[in-house]
Amino acid sequence: xxxxxxxxxxxxxSNLCEYLLSQGHHVIGIDKDTSKxxxxxxxxxxxILNMIMYWEDIMDIDNIxxxxxxxxxxxxxxxxxxxxxxxxxxxxxxxxxxIGTHKVLEYIRKSKIKKLVYSSTSVVQGEDVPKPTPExxxxxxxxxxxxxxxxxxxxxxxxxxxxxxxxxxxxRFGNVIGKNEHRGVIFDFxxxxxxxxxxxxxxxxxxxxxxxxxxxxxxxxxxxIPNNTDIKKVDVFNLGLKEWKSVTELANYVCxxxxxxxxxxxxxxxxxxxxxxxxxxxxxDKALATGWKPKLSCEEAIRQTVRELNE
Amino acid sequence: xxxxxxxxxxxxxSNLCEYLLSQGHHVIGIDKDTSKxxxxxxxxxxxILNMIMYWEDIMDIDNIxxxxxxxxxxxxxxxxxxxxxxxxxxxxxxxxxxIGTHKVLEYIRKSKIKKLVYSSTSVVQGEDVPKPTPExxxxxxxxxxxxxxxxxxxxxxxxxxxxxxxxxxxxRFGNVIGKNEHRGVIFDFxxxxxxxxxxxxxxxxxxxxxxxxxxxxxxxxxxxIPNNTDIKKVDVFNLGLKEWKSVTELANYVCxxxxxxxxxxxxxxxxxxxxxxxxxxxxxDKALATGWKPKLSCEEAIRQTVRELNE
Numbered sequence: 001x002x003x004x005x006x007x008x009x010x011x012x013x014s015n016l017c018e019y020l021l022s023q024g025h026h027v028i029g030i031d032k033d034t035s036k037x038x039x040x041x042x043x044x045x046x047x048i049l050n051m052i053m054y055w056e057d058i059m060d061i062d063n064i065x066x067x068x069x070x071x072x073x074x075x076x077x078x079x080x081x082x083x084x085x086x087x088x089x090x091x092x093x094x095x096x097x098x099i100g101t102h103k104v105l106e107y108i109r110k111s112k113i114k115k116l117v118y119s120s121t122s123v124v125q126g127e128d129v130p131k132p133t134p135e136x137x138x139x140x141x142x143x144x145x146x147x148x149x150x151x152x153x154x155x156x157x158x159x160x161x162x163x164x165x166x167x168x169x170x171x172r173f174g175n176v177i178g179k180n181e182h183r184g185v186i187f188d189f190x191x192x193x194x195x196x197x198x199x200x201x202x203x204x205x206x207x208x209x210x211x212x213x214x215x216x217x218x219x220x221x222x223x224x225i226p227n228n229t230d231i232k233k234v235d236v237f238n239l240g241l242k243e244w245k246s247v248t249e250l251a252n253y254v255c256x257x258x259x260x261x262x263x264x265x266x267x268x269x270x271x272x273x274x275x276x277x278x279x280x281x282x283x284x285d286k287a288l289a290t291g292w293k294p295k296l297s298c299e300e301a302i303r304q305t306v307r308e309l310n311e
Numbered sequence: 312x313x314x315x316x317x318x319x320x321x322x323x324x325s326n327l328c329e330y331l332l333s334q335g336h337h338v339i340g341i342d343k344d345t346s347k348x349x350x351x352x353x354x355x356x357x358x359i360l361n362m363i364m365y366w367e368d369i370m371d372i373d374n375i376x377x378x379x380x381x382x383x384x385x386x387x388x389x390x391x392x393x394x395x396x397x398x399x400x401x402x403x404x405x406x407x408x409x410i411g412t413h414k415v416l417e418y419i420r421k422s423k424i425k426k427l428v429y430s431s432t433s434v435v436q437g438e439d440v441p442k443p444t445p446e447x448x449x450x451x452x453x454x455x456x457x458x459x460x461x462x463x464x465x466x467x468x469x470x471x472x473x474x475x476x477x478x479x480x481x482x483r484f485g486n487v488i489g490k491n492e493h494r495g496v497i498f499d500f501x502x503x504x505x506x507x508x509x510x511x512x513x514x515x516x517x518x519x520x521x522x523x524x525x526x527x528x529x530x531x532x533x534x535x536i537p538n539n540t541d542i543k544k545v546d547v548f549n550l551g552l553k554e555w556k557s558v559t560e561l562a563n564y565v566c567x568x569x570x571x572x573x574x575x576x577x578x579x580x581x582x583x584x585x586x587x588x589x590x591x592x593x594x595x596d597k598a599l600a601t602g603w604k605p606k607l608s609c610e611e612a613i614r615q616t617v618r619e620l621n622e
Contacts, residue, residue: 087474090420094413098463102405109401137448140466148470152409152463155451159459163398163585274474 002026004071006058006104007078009033011181012119012173014041015215016075017051019223027051028068030058030078041180058100061107073115073226076104079150082183083123084273086146093149101153105160116161116168117222120154122238122282123147124172132283135172135236143277154236161234168233169226171218174240174282177301178215179308185247185272186305189254193262200255200262203272206248210280211240214301217294221287228290237290240282243298247272250302257306313337315382317369317415318389320344322492323430323484325352326526327386328362330534337361339382341375341389343368352491369411372418384426384537387415390461393494394434395584397457404460412464416471427472427479428533431465433549433593434458435483443594446483446547454588465547472545479544480537482529485551485593488612489526490619496558496583497616500565504573511566511573514583517559521591522551525612528605532598539601548601551593554609558583561613568617 003020007013008029020027027050031038034055042053054064058078080086080096101118108116125133126141142148154170161168181187185203192200221239229235245253248264255262270278296304314331318324319340331338338361342349345366353364365375369389391397391407412429419427436444437452453459465481472479492498496514503511532550540546556564559575566573581589607615 090417091413094410094467098409099405102402106401136450138450139447140451140462140469142466142470143473145467145470145474148463148466151451151466152459155453155459155462155466156405156456158451159453159456162454163456 001072002028003073003075004028004030004065005075005077006030008053009038009042010077012176012215012218013077014045014180015178016077016219016222017042018045019219021045021048021050025050028071029053030056030061030064032057037182059103061103065107065111070111070113073117074104074108074113075117075222076101077119079119080146083144083146086144087274090145093146097149098152102156105156108166109160109164114166115226116157116166117226118153118157118168118170120170120172121147121150122172122174122280123277124151124154127277127279131279131281133238133281134283135238135286158234165233167231169231170234170236171222172236172238172282173218174211174213174238174280176215176218177212177305181215181305181309185250186254186302187309189251190306190309193255193258193260197260198262199265200251201265201267202247202251203267204247204269204276204278205266206246206251206264207270208247208272208276208278209244211244211282212250212298212301213239213241213294214296214304217296221292224292225287225290228292237287238282238284239287240284241294241298242284244281245298245302253299253302254306257303258310312383313339314384314386315339315341315376316386316388317341319364320349320353321388323487323526323529324388325356325491326489327388327530327533328353329356330530332356332359332361339379340364341367341369341372348493370414372414376418376422381422381424384428385415385419385424386428386533387412388430390430391457394455394457397455398585401456404457408460409463413467416467419477420471420475425477426537427468427477428537429464429468429479429481431481431483432458432461433483433485433591434588435462435465438588438590442590442592444549444592445594446549446597469545476544478542480542481545481547482533483547483549483593484529485522485524485549485591487526487529488523488616492526492616492620496561497565497613498620500562501617501620504566504569504571508571509573510576511562512576512578513558513562514578515558515580515587515589517557517562517575517577518581519558519583519587519589520555522555522593523561523609523612524551524605525607525615528607532603535603536598536601539603548598549593549595550598551595552605552609553595555592556609556613564610564613565617568614569621
């Protein structure tokens with residue numbers, strides 16, 4: 001298949017491309033992050049021959065794609081995903097996630113592409129939700145401008161899917177961890193422990209509870225579920241594990257894997273930062289019913305991620 | 312009170328301004344619709360002395376408001392509301408309703424204004440919903456780009472309300488009718504009957520069922536409910552009546568009020584146009600529980616509107 005991946009040099013994008021290429025697909029990648037780190041995430045992929053890469057902004061998608069016949073499916077992963085940045089640059093998420101997604105949808109509509117996979121997030125529903133949290137029947141309740149932008153993008157995808165017959169799989173990720181991650185709690189812990197192996201500062205009170213899923217299991221979900229489900233127009237799937245760990249438990253695994261025994265200090269409060277959601281437990285029965293099955297447990301995912309990031 | 316009304320020259324905006332001025336409030340109005348019809352909607356208001364009018368785009372709200380101290384409350388009614396146009400100009404609603412609302416929210420945040428009233432619509436939930444339809448527990452399911460843009464705006468308002476302590480009343484209107492309406496089914500019928508009093512073309516099969524609420528009852532709701540409710544941060548209220556009429560019944564009232572007996576022809580199909588929702592029945596218990604009560608029945612609202620538009 002010919003597959004367009006936006007945000008292909010990001011954490012999940014780079015892992016997805018590696019998998020797609022290993023399966024013999026042809027990949028067109030778009031990413032505007034031209035940092036050394038982003039380039040390195042793609043350089044490690046073998047075989048890269050079947051990938052055509054554009055280090056460009058998705059705002060230019062029409063131009064970029066004008067020399068290509070239409071792809072069979074679009075993975076739209078390009079997004080601003082820095083929740084903390086969204087509280088200082090108030091236009092950031094709207095530009096990247098709302099207007100950017102609209103640009104991609106317009107390209108899809110005009111090119112008559114019929115399949116779209118979108119990376120959403122569990123934060124669209126906010127924190128005042130039943131747990132585990134199902135995909136449906138819960139109001140959008142964004143607690144950050146990042147979350148608002150993802151809600152908006154989901155809504156535009158739903159409308160385009162229905163109006164223009166674009167089968168659209170919306171995946172709401174919980175906490176994804178693993179190779180190439182360049183942000184997030186494990187990345188943060190390793191960074192801190194390299195500076196000082198005797199002490200680890202934990203944001204919040206350490207009792208925030210989340211499910212950590214390895215990126216390889218996310219990639220297997222977003223590639224297999226669009227093949228295994230016959231959705232009418234648009235459907236939403238939570239992706240996570242059915243087990244949850246506190247941040248302190250996570251710190252224990254990280255330190256154990258690194259052979260360290262630091263003292264913990266806590267910044268206090270029930271959340272790590274403004275906009276953090278202390279308890280995230282996703283109901284994943286819908287994804288599991290498609291036949292998809294994560295391979296790594298929460299603990300295995302955390303330990304493997306520590307090894308991958310520590311390399 | 313000092314009140315900012317965006318979209319003040321529109322159908323609901325002009326009725327709202329008339330009421331606010333009659334109550335002795337000071338109104339700052341912004342509207343970019345400089346058509347004769349828009350100006351006429353405001354010119355009829357007496358006393359207009361307490362209103363300062365800007366015929367400008369809300370995109371320039373910072374500039375416009377720079378010479379004013381902050382208003383006590385903002386009524387953000389400015390919006391693209393032409394569903395049919397949203398299927399030909401795909402960027403129209405996003406620019407006007409999403410980016411425009413974000414501009415207004417940014418002005419509110421920076422000015423530390425603490426109260427916002429927003430005019431949303433029942434179409435955010437789409438058509439596959441329980442009837443009557445409550446405000447909560449139903450996924451956003453927009454069937455048009457117009458609906459998607461209103462979903463997106465609602466999500467941004469929710470995020471801003473929570474992040475910056477802006478009490479925000481989101482009102483979802485059903486079919487609002489009455490003085491100054493310049494679009495919609497009654498307007499359309501009168502227009503057609505003036506051309507040919509012997510025949511009336513009805514879009515769809517005439518069995519579309521909706522609740523028609525008079526704009527005076529909408530104005531009383533959106534002015535009284537923000538005074539009578541102590542919401543925490545953001546709350547949503549449906550506005551409509553607890554009775555519903557088919558389009559053919561509505562046509563009967565219109566014709567009767569005009570003293571005409573035309574033959575009806577139907578364009579057929581279960582909806583009037585792409586994006587029309589055939590059955591709209593809003594659950595309005597939440598609004599009624601605040602003490603607000605509509606004065607006109609569906610039939611009275613329709614008959615009064617015919618008289619108002621026919622003047």
